[in-house]
Amino acid sequence: MSEPVTIRQVAAAAGVSPATVSRVLAGSPRVDAGLAARTLAAVDELGYRANRVAQALRTRSTGTVGMVVPNIANPFFPIVIQAVEKELRQHGARLLLCDSGDDVAEEAELISSLLDHRIDGILLSPCDRRASQDALRRAAAQVPVVQVDRFALKDFDYVGVHQEDAMGLVVAHLIEQGCRTFTYVTSNLAASTAAERHRAYVRAVRDIDSYSERRVHEGDHSLAWGQEAARQILEEGDLPDAIVCASDLVAVGVLDRLRGLGIDVPNDVLVTGFDATVLARVAWPSLTSVRQPLEEIGKLAVQVVLETERSSRVGRTWLLPAELIIGDSTKKIHELPSQARSKKTGKKSIRQAVPKS
Amino acid sequence: MSEPVTIRQVAAAAGVSPATVSRVLAGSPRVDAGLAARTLAAVDELGYRANRVAQALRTRSTGTVGMVVPNIANPFFPIVIQAVEKELRQHGARLLLCDSGDDVAEEAELISSLLDHRIDGILLSPCDRRASQDALRRAAAQVPVVQVDRFALKDFDYVGVHQEDAMGLVVAHLIEQGCRTFTYVTSNLAASTAAERHRAYVRAVRDIDSYSERRVHEGDHSLAWGQEAARQILEEGDLPDAIVCASDLVAVGVLDRLRGLGIDVPNDVLVTGFDATVLARVAWPSLTSVRQPLEEIGKLAVQVVLETERSSRVGRTWLLPAELIIGDSTKKIHELPSQARSKKTGKKSIRQAVPKS
DNA sequence: CTGTCGCGAGAGAACGATTTCTCGCGGGGG
DNA sequence: CCCCCGCGAGAAATCGTTCTCTCGCGACAG
Structure with missing residues (x-):
């Protein structure tokens, strides 16, 4: 409706030149106090606000x-x-x-x-x-x-967190919880973060005694992919001790699918997320995840x-x-080997109940 | 590092005027085919891209x-x-x-x-x-x-959804589930959506036989407020049949607090959210919520x-x-009055276990 | 053969700021 | 007393486009 006021109009109203108006507004050191007052009054009167497009063209910013x-x-x-x-x-x-x-x-x-x-x-x-x-x-x-x-x-220039250290924390925690076999669910490895997390996971896990190469699942950061990955894991055979996920979004998808199949987390399998988003807090069980200082x-x-x-x-x-946030999804009571074995049996019987699609 | 190419440079390279370059790029109808080809070649050669700041100043867009x-x-x-x-x-x-x-x-x-x-x-x-x-x-x-x-x-102009209808769906569903007493947890009523939802809630609930005015809790859209509201509700006295929340974020906070106190949803109390965000799907139990066509x-x-x-x-x-999404948080088995009463008793005993803070 | 009309393209004026340059005036020093 | 220097403020150039206006040339008609 109303056209914005230009610097010329302010200049005219104050009886000065546009240059002076500009100088006053820029807080230029040497301007007559009287003129400055007059221009400021005019600026106020007319409600002048500089056109940032014109400003940008001239100042290149x-x-x-x-x-x-x-x-x-x-x-x-x-x-x-x-x-x-x-x-x-x-x-x-x-x-x-x-x-x-x-x-x-x-x-x-x-x-x-x-x-x-x-x-x-x-x-x-x-x-x-x-x-x-x-x-x-x-x-x-x-x-x-x-x-x-x-x-x-x-x-x-790059600002981020040391993804490898962060993923290291996750795996170390899982090992401390007694986990010996793992499956990793990643998102597209084209993202540097995904690649680094995966690398760190492999490095941390390959030295575990009972480690055997497990399939790595690759998809995108989505709930749907988490659900699909969980399905694939169950189809493959024995459940691992822990499922390590590349993000919370994927992890909650995994949780959802596992729950739907009657598999208990953390008693049947431990699950971890990454990013410590609100999802990790809201999920049930709450997710062990890695908090990155996003605001910083x-x-x-x-x-x-x-x-x-x-x-x-x-x-x-x-x-x-980064900081490891421990949730209920990895709070397992330490088990003796015999208990672990019976757990596996239990898992297998659950697996048989899964319809192959 | 490198200064962007200007239209003059293109004009010079093509041996035409800046005006012609502009015309060619704008797809102006009448320009000599030869000149057009030359300028396009020059544009391509120099990798010219119009400065949108200058463009904006001139075209006012x-x-x-x-x-x-x-x-x-x-x-x-x-x-x-x-x-x-x-x-x-x-x-x-x-x-x-x-x-x-x-x-x-x-x-x-x-x-x-x-x-x-x-x-x-x-x-x-x-x-x-x-x-x-x-x-x-x-x-x-x-x-x-x-x-x-x-x-x-x-x-x-305004684009949104009919909040009152939407909230009406929620309450109607709860009534259908046999709920007769309600508590509403809202966010700041200064937001029009919050105000409309609240109004619709009051309207829908005041005609229920056993309805008695319940305190309305007001806070912001946050997990923390949901937790706090749940605490307040428990302090007030009997649990209502249902807790209606103004958003998923608040509802998951409520869920979290209730779970922490050993109160079962939906068996002890039904809970609903609003917005049908990913939180509603991820929450446990999954939240009954209202999906608004956000993309549209x-x-x-x-x-x-x-x-x-x-x-x-x-x-x-x-x-x-909008569309009502029914989750597990309101999937209650219909109860007989006697069962309902025993339920209340159970709730009371739970309440007594809550430490007053 | 000449005048006019039309079309295509360049010259130049915007757009609205900033900033350099210039000019006028006043004061101080020679 | 005159000249020069400095300071403050206006005139004008500039940023990179778009678009109007004008001009020149060719063609067609009188």
């Missing part, structure tokens, strides 16, 4: 940061996004949010589009640690880029991206500490 | 839409946001996302900031159905505004905001159908 995440619906990301948005606001900046849907081509297009919009920086959670490299490099040639949570190239990750990523000069490409890495 | 939501962390919103972002992309537009944190002042500031950025429209989920009105009106004076999920003013809401809101002329202020309303 939009006060805007782009963020590309693989999937907003994964409860992991909203927390990071919230922290990012909050920290950006502290710096007077706004967030352009994009969901790549875990698709490399989409991701590349979104990045190009963000560059077209002349964002001041990009926060990227690359969906594919190799296929996303090109887009990442292209972006970094234009603006500061910080990789968040996931990464694709070591020679660009988001906040730090913003600070890094805003404070990086466009020229300095350092490839710094910030690794924040 | 940024290809950007702002969205302000009360709390990204509530699993309800990411789904809407995802749909919004997806639909915007279909139209070549980007999303500026803001989290008001359910704070009216923040919300107002965010809206002003979005207007400064000359977004092409605003999607707003007003945190307070009265206090947000001013900001809403101010925004609507500048750009098309669509209220999403929550609303503050009837005379501006997001998609429609975008279509409305993008197709609305800046001048036309109609105050249209789109109400999409």
Whole structure:
């Protein structure tokens, strides 16, 4: 309806030049006090607010940061996004949010589009640690880029947690609980986090005496995939002592399926998640999971991206500490070998009740 | 590092004027085929992409839409946001996302900031159905505004679901299950959705024979509030037949607390949620809840905001159908009066075991 | 043969800010 | 007394587009 006020109108109203209005608003040191007062009065009177588009064109800074995440619906990301948005606001900046849907081509297009919009920086959670490299490099040639949570190239800034250590905590805990056989349910290994977690899992588990190679299941971060993975595990044969999942979302899917088949967690099998989202708390039994400091990750990523000069490409890495959250899904009473054996029998009889589909 | 290519450089390379380059790229009808080919070659050669900031300044359209939501962390919103972002992309537009944190002042500031950025429209989920009105009106004076999920003013466009009908479904279901006494746990009634749900609840419940006014608990949409509300309910006296919650987040908090105190859902008390988020599926027992067509809401809101002329202020309303999702939290075996009485006794003895804090 | 009309493309004016450059005025020093 | 320097504020260029306006050329008609 109403056209916004321009700086010329303010200048006219105050009887000064547009340049002076700009100077006053920028807090330029040497302006006559009388003029300043007059212009401020006019600004107030007319309700003037600078057009940030024009500002951006002139100053080459939009006060805007782009963020590309693989999937907003994964409860992991909203927390990071919230922290990012909050920290950006502290710096007077706004967030352009994009969901790549875990698709490399989409991701590349979104990045190009963000560059077209002349964002001041990009926060990227690359969906594919190799296929996303090109887009990442292209972006970094234009603006500061910080990789968040996931990464694709070591020679660009990265904020996240040491996934291998974190997964190490999980497996160590399970071993401490007496587990000797494991199955891993992962999401797509193209994501750096998934790859690192998997690597750490393999490393931690291959030294266990009774370890035998178990099939690794690969799907996406979804409830449906967790359910499907549980079905596959049951079809394969004996239940392992523990099912280690790459995310809470997958783990709750697994839990759901196991429960549907009458398999008890943690008494028949232990299950772990990852990310310590609200799902882990709400699930029954509550999930043992790994809490990553999501707020800190988001906040730090913003600070890094805003404070990086466009020229300095350092490839710094910030690794924040993760924390094991122990839930009911791994609170098993320690068993003697004989008990463990009878447990297996019990599981087998359950398995036979499962209809092959 | 590298400065982006400008239209002048393309023009120079192609031996034409900037105007012609612009025309060619815009697909203007009458341009010489030879020139067009040359410019396209130059565009390709130099990898030219138009500066959307300059474009925006000239055309008065940024290809950007702002969205302000009360709390990204509530699993309800990411789904809407995802749909919004997806639909915007279909139209070549980007999303500026803001989290008001359910704070009216923040919300107002965010809206002003979005207007400064000359977004092409605003999607707003007003945190307070009265206090947000001013900001809403101010925004609507500048750009098309669509209220999403929550609303503050009837005379501006709104996309959501008929909350009263939806809550009606819940209560009707509970009555069908034999419930006669209820307690309602709501979030802050400043949100229009919360207010409507509450109103519908009161209306549906006041005609039940044995209905007696029960305390309504008010807090925010959080797990913690659900836990606290459950504690309060237990302190009050007899358990009701059903606890009706204003959102899944609150309901899972209630469930968690009840479970901690050894109260069985649904056998001791029925519990319902709202929103049918992933939490409702994951919870144990799975929650009876109301599914709102979140994707459709997001998609429609975008279509409305993008197709609305800046001048036309109609105050249209789109109400999409909601659906009752019945979970295990209300699957009660119908009881005879005598059984119901013994149930109450059982509850009382449980209550006595609750430590007063 | 000449005047006019139409079409295609370049020149240039916006868009609304910031910022450099320039100019005028006042004061101080030679 | 005059010149120069410095400071404060306005004029104007600039950012990179789009789009109107104008101009030139060719063709067709009178």
